[in-house]
Amino acid sequence: MRLEKIFIENLKIFPKLELYLEDYDLALITGPNGAGKTTAFVAVPVIAFYNEFNGRSLKDYALENKVAKIGLEFEHEGKRYIIVRQYSDGSTQSIFTDTFERRKISKSREIQNTIEKLLGMDARTFLNTVVIAQGEVETLSERTPKERRELFLKFLGIDFKKAYEKVSDEIKNVDNRIGQVLVEKTVLEKDVKIKPEIEKRIPEIEEEVGKINLTLTEKEKGKNSLLNEKEGLQKTLKSIEEMLATYQVLEREKERLDSEIKEFEKKIGGLKKEDIEARIGLLDQKLETISTTLELLDKRNQIDAQYKNLEEIVKTLESYRKPEELKQEEEMLRKKVDELANKIEDIKRNRMEIETKNSASKLYIKNLREETVCPLCKTELSEDRRIELITEIENEIKEYPNTVKNLDTSIEKLSREKFQLEQKLSEIIREYGRSYDAYKKIENLAKGLPKEVVSDPKAGLKNLEIELGNISSQLTDNAAIIGLELKSLGVQRLIQVQNQLNKEKEELNKALSSYEKYEENISKLNMVEEQMAKLLPLEDKKKRLENKILQIDHLIKQVEKEINILYQNKGNKEKELEQLKVRLRELEDKEQQLKKKCEEERELLKRKEILTIVKEQVFKDNAFPTVFLEEFLKHVQMNLSDFISRFKGGRYEIDISLTREGDVEVRARDRSKIDSTFRSIKDFSQGERTILGFAIRLATMKAISSYKGKSMPNILIVDEGFGPLDQENMKALIDGIKDLKNVFEQIFIITHIDQVKEEFEQRLIVEETPKGSIIKRI
Numbered sequence: 001m002r003l004e005k006i007f008i009e010n011l012k013i014f015p016k017l018e019l020y021l022e023d024y025d026l027a028l029i030t031g032p033n034g035a036g037k038t039t040a041f042v043a044v045p046v047i048a049f050y051n052e053f054n055g056r057s058l059k060d061y062a063l064e065n066k067v068a069k070i071g072l073e074f075e076h077e078g079k080r081y082i083i084v085r086q087y088s089d090g091s092t093q094s095i096f097t098d099t100f101e102r103r104k105i106s107k108s109r110e111i112q113n114t115i116e117k118l119l120g121m122d123a124r125t126f127l128n129t130v131v132i133a134q135g136e137v138e139t140l141s142e143r144t145p146k147e148r149r150e151l152f153l154k155f156l157g158i159d160f161k162k163a164y165e166k167v168s169d170e171i172k173n174v175d176n177r178i179g180q181v182l183v184e185k186t187v188l189e190k191d192v193k194i195k196p197e198i199e200k201r202i203p204e205i206e207e208e209v210g211k212i213n214l215t216l217t218e219k220e221k222g223k224n225s226l227l228n229e230k231e232g233l234q235k236t237l238k239s240i241e242e243m244l245a246t247y248q249v250l251e252r253e254k255e256r257l258d259s260e261i262k263e264f265e266k267k268i269g270g271l272k273k274e275d276i277e278a279r280i281g282l283l284d285q286k287l288e289t290i291s292t293t294l295e296l297l298d299k300r301n302q303i304d305a306q307y308k309n310l311e312e313i314v315k316t317l318e319s320y321r322k323p324e325e326l327k328q329e330e331e332m333l334r335k336k337v338d339e340l341a342n343k344i345e346d347i348k349r350n351r352m353e354i355e356t357k358n359s360a361s362k363l364y365i366k367n368l369r370e371e372t373v374c375p376l377c378k379t380e381l382s383e384d385r386r387i388e389l390i391t392e393i394e395n396e397i398k399e400y401p402n403t404v405k406n407l408d409t410s411i412e413k414l415s416r417e418k419f420q421l422e423q424k425l426s427e428i429i430r431e432y433g434r435s436y437d438a439y440k441k442i443e444n445l446a447k448g449l450p451k452e453v454v455s456d457p458k459a460g461l462k463n464l465e466i467e468l469g470n471i472s473s474q475l476t477d478n479a480a481i482i483g484l485e486l487k488s489l490g491v492q493r494l495i496q497v498q499n500q501l502n503k504e505k506e507e508l509n510k511a512l513s514s515y516e517k518y519e520e521n522i523s524k525l526n527m528v529e530e531q532m533a534k535l536l537p538l539e540d541k542k543k544r545l546e547n548k549i550l551q552i553d554h555l556i557k558q559v560e561k562e563i564n565i566l567y568q569n570k571g572n573k574e575k576e577l578e579q580l581k582v583r584l585r586e587l588e589d590k591e592q593q594l595k596k597k598c599e600e601e602r603e604l605l606k607r608k609e610i611l612t613i614v615k616e617q618v619f620k621d622n623a624f625p626t627v628f629l630e631e632f633l634k635h636v637q638m639n640l641s642d643f644i645s646r647f648k649g650g651r652y653e654i655d656i657s658l659t660r661e662g663d664v665e666v667r668a669r670d671r672s673k674i675d676s677t678f679r680s681i682k683d684f685s686q687g688e689r690t691i692l693g694f695a696i697r698l699a700t701m702k703a704i705s706s707y708k709g710k711s712m713p714n715i716l717i718v719d720e721g722f723g724p725l726d727q728e729n730m731k732a733l734i735d736g737i738k739d740l741k742n743v744f745e746q747i748f749i750i751t752h753i754d755q756v757k758e759e760f761e762q763r764l765i766v767e768e769t770p771k772g773s774i775i776k777r778i
Contacts, residue, residue, distance in 0.1 A: 280505060
């Protein structure tokens with residue numbers, strides 16, 4: 001893993017910071033105490049990863065009433081990730097970005113799970129395997145075995161005192177829960193006792209409901225049988241009533257037919273049927289001729305009107321141009337006017353853009369003269385480049401008046417041309433109006449004219465003259481048939497004659513139809529008398545059916561009353577049955593609850609027994625943590641040789657073991673001395689103790705990873721990990737740290753000791769300013 005970038009906004013120490021670290025392999029971070037070295041290189045990365053550092057969150061580092069923001073960009077296993085956390089108004093928002101898979105996560109819990117899965121460890125393990133905190137090396141090399149023991153337990157993330165207290169509290173909680181379960185069991189057992197009685201009663205009620213259902217079925221069948229019988233009788237009764245109504249109609253019809261027959265016989269006298277039919281045929285011929293003559297007169301009038309309209313159309317066509325020709329010419333002129341208007345607008349827009357550009361250029365020159373930063377790209381400009389830009393823009397400004405004058409001349413010329421076209425367009429529009437009105441008149445005149453006449457008006461006039469001649473010839477022939485003179489063939493006279501003939505024909509038709517109707521009435525009268533004779537016995541049958549229907553209605557009411565009583569009884573039984581079933585389900589649920597309570601009681605007693613064993617035996621005489629420490633120290637011892645060999649040519653050998661009391665004893669020997677033996681680390685000089693403690697802490701970091709089955713992160717942050725040393729041991733320590741570049745991809749050494757700064761090529765200095773701390777690259 002590599003840290004590539006740290007950025008900060010509105011923290012108490014760092015109001016604003018943006019630090020790129022991708023090129024740093026072994027860097028020294030120096031600065032005065034309290035300047036923010038640990039905040040920038042330990043707290044901010046850890047909070048970015050895990051949202052808290054030693055119990056403190058982003059809220060604790062944020063400036064009051066400001067939006068605090070931190071971010072971390074890092075590379076892990078060839079992929080790049082970005083974490084941003086922001087605090088404002090009492091809440092923290094976070095975004096995790098995977099640039100390789102192009103996905104973002106904003107839910108806090110999901111981000112935490114993703115980071116722990118990605119790095120393979122939680123916050124405590126990350127701190128203990130990446131950061132050598134201030135005082136840890138001193139505790140390993142200078143303090144008592146008991147203090148070392150507490151530090152190693154801290155590395156393992158185990159607080160055995162809290163664990164013991166937690167077990168004691170859990171035993172109390174289990175005892176309380178057992179008491180609650182016993183009370184709940186007593187209540188449930190009392191309820192469950194009545195379950196057999198309900199189970200016995202349910203089948204009894206179901207049997208009673210079944211008997212009621214059988215009775216209801218029989219009653220319903222009887223009712224339906226009565227209803228069907230009643231329905232059949234009602235249909236028969238209705239049929240009889242319809243027949244009796246027919247009898248009354250037949251009586252009235254008989255009276256009518258008798259009256260008409262007698263009246264006709266009185267009226268007919270001695271007139272023969274054949275004479276009437278002959279006279280009707282003659283009248284039909286004259287009436288048909290009159291109808292034809294009226295049509296010819298109407299047609300002659302229409303042709304006269306068409307002839308006049310056609311003459312008017314011929315005169316109009318010779319006087320005006322077609323509207324569509326004028327409209328086409330108008331559209332062409334409008335198009336030219338619009339093109340000129342668009343050109344004028346384009347020139348005006350261009351002129352406005354030049355004016356805007358001229359104003360912007362002046363402002364740009366002003367900014368260039370006042371500042372050395374480009375106003376547009378915000379980059380620093382050299383003096384030569386700035387003068388060059390000012391000269392170029394001033395030359396453009398000098399050309400501005402000539403350009404504007406040329407554009408104004410073009411606008412004036414195009415405007416004159418546009419005005420001339422608009423005048424011509426007005427003349428065309430006026431001529432179009434006159435032509436449109438004339439041709440509209442032609443259109444109205446042509447509505448009643450045939451298409452072939454309108455298409456060639458002059459030829460149409462000749463055709464109409466010929467058709468008028470033919471009509472006059474036909475009128476002469478018809479006048480002879482009707483018995484009138486040609487000059488008296490007017491519409492009014494023809495209609496008068498037609499009415500007289502129709503009246504005569506109507507009287508003759510009445511007389512003729514009277515013969516037919518007379519014969520028809522005699523036949524109908526015979527049929528009516530036969531039907532009336534058949535319908536006489538139906539009245540008695542009707543009365544018998546009505547009495548029978550009344551008896552059935554009485555029986556149906558009795559059955560319905562019995563059915564209602566049965567349904568009421570059934571409803572009461574079903575309601576009782578449903579209540580008992582609900583109660584039974586409740587009791588079955590309580591029975592299950594009782595079983596669960598019994599099971600819970602057994603589980604609680606079992607858990608109490610286990611917790612008691614843990615409390616009384618596992619934590620006895622500090623045995624539990626000692627087992628963990630013993631196993632963990634084996635991992636530390638295995639890794640010690642690799643790290644101690646990097647300091648002073650590997651002349652030291654270290655042995656870490658547990659005392660009889662379970663504390664951590666550290667012994668070492670100097671292999672460069674003859675007959676050297678292991679002795680307490682306190683017997684070595686301060687410089688030697690610092691180097692030995694540093695090697696032990698490095699081995700511990702790797703042991704934590706291997707002990708927990710994780711890969712050790714290949715980044716190391718040493719936060720004030722050593723104090724002032726003599727020149728020899730300081731050089732040995734620094735050489736050993738440089739040799740660690742083979743183990744870690746990035747190493748950051750945080751210290752306020754200035755004597756080591758010349759030993760590191762990559763350096764970062766944290767400085768305090770009135771506005772907050774800043775970090776400088778050296």
